[in-house]
Amino acid sequence: MRPKNLEKEQAIKTIALDIIATEGLENLTMQKLAAAAGISPRTIYIKYRDKDDLLIKLFIEEVLGGYEQAVLQGFDAAMSLEAGITKIWLNGFRYLSTHQPAFALIRHGQASPLLVKAFQEHNITEGSYFKPIHQFLQQQLAAGNLVPLPFEVLRAMLFAPLMDLVSEYFEHTVRPQQVITEDVLLQCCHALIKGLQRSR
Amino acid sequence: MRPKNLEKEQAIKTIALDIIATEGLENLTMQKLAAAAGISPRTIYIKYRDKDDLLIKLFIEEVLGGYEQAVLQGFDAAMSLEAGITKIWLNGFRYLSTHQPAFALIRHGQASPLLVKAFQEHNITEGSYFKPIHQFLQQQLAAGNLVPLPFEVLRAMLFAPLMDLVSEYFEHTVRPQQVITEDVLLQCCHALIKGLQRSR
DNA sequence: AATAAGTAAATAAACATTTACTTATATTTG
DNA sequence: CAAATATAAGTAAATGTTTATTTACTTATT
Numbered sequence: 001m002r003p004k005n006l007e008k009e010q011a012i013k014t015i016a017l018d019i020i021a022t023e024g025l026e027n028l029t030m031q032k033l034a035a036a037a038g039i040s041p042r043t044i045y046i047k048y049r050d051k052d053d054l055l056i057k058l059f060i061e062e063v064l065g066g067y068e069q070a071v072l073q074g075f076d077a078a079m080s081l082e083a084g085i086t087k088i089w090l091n092g093f094r095y096l097s098t099h100q101p102a103f104a105l106i107r108h109g110q111a112s113p114l115l116v117k118a119f120q121e122h123n124i125t126e127g128s129y130f131k132p133i134h135q136f137l138q139q140q141l142a143a144g145n146l147v148p149l150p151f152e153v154l155r156a157m158l159f160a161p162l163m164d165l166v167s168e169y170f171e172h173t174v175r176p177q178q179v180i181t182e183d184v185l186l187q188c189c190h191a192l193i194k195g196l197q198r199s200r
Numbered sequence: 201m202r203p204k205n206l207e208k209e210q211a212i213k214t215i216a217l218d219i220i221a222t223e224g225l226e227n228l229t230m231q232k233l234a235a236a237a238g239i240s241p242r243t244i245y246i247k248y249r250d251k252d253d254l255l256i257k258l259f260i261e262e263v264l265g266g267y268e269q270a271v272l273q274g275f276d277a278a279m280s281l282e283a284g285i286t287k288i289w290l291n292g293f294r295y296l297s298t299h300q301p302a303f304a305l306i307r308h309g310q311a312s313p314l315l316v317k318a319f320q321e322h323n324i325t326e327g328s329y330f331k332p333i334h335q336f337l338q339q340q341l342a343a344g345n346l347v348p349l350p351f352e353v354l355r356a357m358l359f360a361p362l363m364d365l366v367s368e369y370f371e372h373t374v375r376p377q378q379v380i381t382e383d384v385l386l387q388c389c390h391a392l393i394k395g396l397q398r399s400r
Numbered sequence: 401a402a403t404a405a406g407t408a409a410a411t412a413a414a415c416a417t418t419t420a421c422t423t424a425t426a427t428t429t430g
Numbered sequence: 431c432a433a434a435t436a437t438a439a440g441t442a443a444a445t446g447t448t449t450a451t452t453t454a455c456t457t458a459t460t
Contacts, residue, residue, distance in 0.1 A: 002424040002439045024312045027370055040441045043221035043419075047251035051416065111304070111366065112224045120371070147391060150379045156364035163417055164356035167310065171320070179350045188357055191347060195395025202405045202458045230450055240407045241451075251450065 011037040012044055013062050016054065025055070025108045038176075056118040059109050063102045064119075068129050070095035077136040081145050084136050084194050087187045096166045103166055108122055147198050151192035158192055201205075211237040212244055217301035218320050223310045225255075252269050254374065256318040259309050265301045270295035277336040281345050282393050284336050289362055289389045290382075296366045303366055347398050358392055 015037045019028045030051055034041040048054040071091045075084065096103045109115040128134055137154050140146045148156065165188065169180040208315040215237045219228045230251055234241040245356045250252040271291045275284065327333055335371050341344045346354065363389065369380040 001437050003426085004439065007439090016245070022313065024314060026312065029382060029414075031414080040443095040444090042419095043440060045417070046439065057410060104311070110312045112226065113222065114224060114226075119263035126383045147387060149384060149387060152379060153365065153384055156368060156392065157361045160360040160364035163208065163362035165353065167344045167358060168352045179352060184349060184353055187349060188353065191357065191395035192392075195391035196391070201403050201460055203404065203460085208406090231448080240409095242408085242453095245451070246405065353422060378454080 007048060008037065008039055008043060011039070012054075013058060015103075016058055018037055020108065021101040021104035025105075025112055028055075038057060052114060054059070055085055055114060059115050060118060060122050063105045064109075064129060066099070066102060067092070067106065068074055070197065071130070075132060075136075077132050077139060079136070079142050082190075084140075085158060086151065086186065086189050088133065088159075089185060092159070092162055093166060093169075093185055096163075097169050100170060103170070104164070107167075126160055144198055149196075154196070156193055157187065157196060162187060208237065208239055208243060208245060210252075213246065213258060214301075215259055217263070217305060219290070220308065221301040225305075225312055228255075239274070254312060258307055259315050260322050263305045263310075264329055265368060266299070266302060267292070267295055267306065271330070272332055275336075277330060277332050277339060279336070281340050281397065282390075283342060284340075285393055286356060286386065286389050288333065288359075289313035291368075292359070292362055293366060293385055296363075297369050300370060303370070307367070314385065344398055347396055349396075354396070357396060359386060392398060 012033065016033050017034065030041050030044055042053065048057065071088055073091050075087050075091065076159060077084075079087065096106075105115075109119060113138060123129065133155075134151060137146065137151060142149060149157075161187075166178050166184065169178070172178050172180065175179060202237065212367060219233060219236065224367060226286050230241050230244055234244060244254065248257065272290055273291055275291065277284075279287065296306075298299050305315075309319060323329065333355075335350060337346065341348060349357075353373065365380050365385065369378070372378050
């Protein structure tokens with residue numbers, strides 16, 4: 001039996017992400033992808049059932065999987081509030097700012113019904129992504145270090161700004177100077193913690 | 201000369217937004233839109249040069265225009281930091297939570313290169329959307345009420361969480377209870393202000 | 401009567417996916 | 431231990447459908 005060519009397998013993923021980042025999800029086509037990867041359209045269908053299957057696996061496994069791994073590097077749910085949030089911010093920023101195509105797909109994942117649905121279902125069947133972060137916040141809540149808000153609300157407050165700052169980071173690669181520096185990130189992160197910390 | 205049928209003009213916009221909200225930007229087609237609006241495809245081309253023109257005008261004029269107007273209702277750049285931000289948050293939430301299709305297109309506007317580019321160009325040629333907010337933040341900075349961060353950074357910090365909270369609001373219409381209440385919004389808003397207020 | 405607004409149907413290109421065939425290798429077989 | 435075989439991986443080209451946009455015509459109003 002002829003073995004799989006892993007280079008081609010990787011090329012499909014990498015080039016699909018590149019097309020999505022530069023042209024948008026709405027302009028990714030199977031024939032364009034195959035041509036750019038130097039393979040036959042049929043080869044994509046050996047590895048993925050159809051286009052939706054490709055997009056969902058790209059989003060859930062390739063992108064969110066890689067992001068999760070990067071974000072949790074050196075993170076421990078037992079960390080202090082400030083140390084934990086800062087670690088997550090810096091890990092997340094380092095990953096996203098060096099993986100623009102992955103970031104682009106994550107943004108599509110907040111807009112496209114197909115990907116929104118896939119994410120919801122994944123979180124139901126496989127348990128939540130970022131379980132350690134969930135646990136971390138739950139502990140901080142229990143210890144009375146955080147204003148008592150539902151988990152989804154804390155998640156939005158703590159991490160939505162980071163995504164927008166990464167967007168700004170990429171928009172500024174074209175502009176004269178980079179506004180999103182590590183110092184700015186740390187200031188933002190600190191401000192969020194200060195705002196959400198329970199005053200006792 | 202036969203006059204324009206304004207109902208059809210409005211139907212194109214409304215139904216396009218509906219399709220984008222339920223099926224995604226990548227599944228909006230001119231023929232599907234025409235059929236759903238009960239008109240001929242040709243009629244769309246009387247009002248818009250091509251599909252990109254339709255999408256950009258829908259995004260910039262219809263959606264962002266309406267959002268801006270709603271957000272600035274009763275807002276005044278001379279308000280206090282807390283009053284101003286709170287006004288914007290409540291205005292924004294009220295509009296977005298009652299205009300799901302508009303919100304859906306705004307989310308696509310953060311992901312789709314076509315719309316990202318259109319937004320950038322619009323901000324350059326027409327001056328920034330939300331000019332009063334820009335002015336408000338500048339004044340608060342000058343008065344030393346805000347931690348000194350670039351405008352784009354403040355914008356991300358102050359308004360990105362609101363968008364994610366609106367997403368949560370819509371996800372919860374399916375779930376047993378609504379987590380995103382006015383009280384939660386006010387707490388979030390207050391936390392952000394507390395974090396970004398300059399301590400003197 | 402003039403004319404822009406509108407329609408139904410057509411067009412050519414692009415689309416997701418399949419068909420019919422070829423190739424590379426692991427495993428058997430002589 | 432090589433040659434033969436089985437078989438999944440792969441290709442090129444085709445399929446039927448859907449796509450954005452246009453053509454040729456009709457309609458409603460000034």
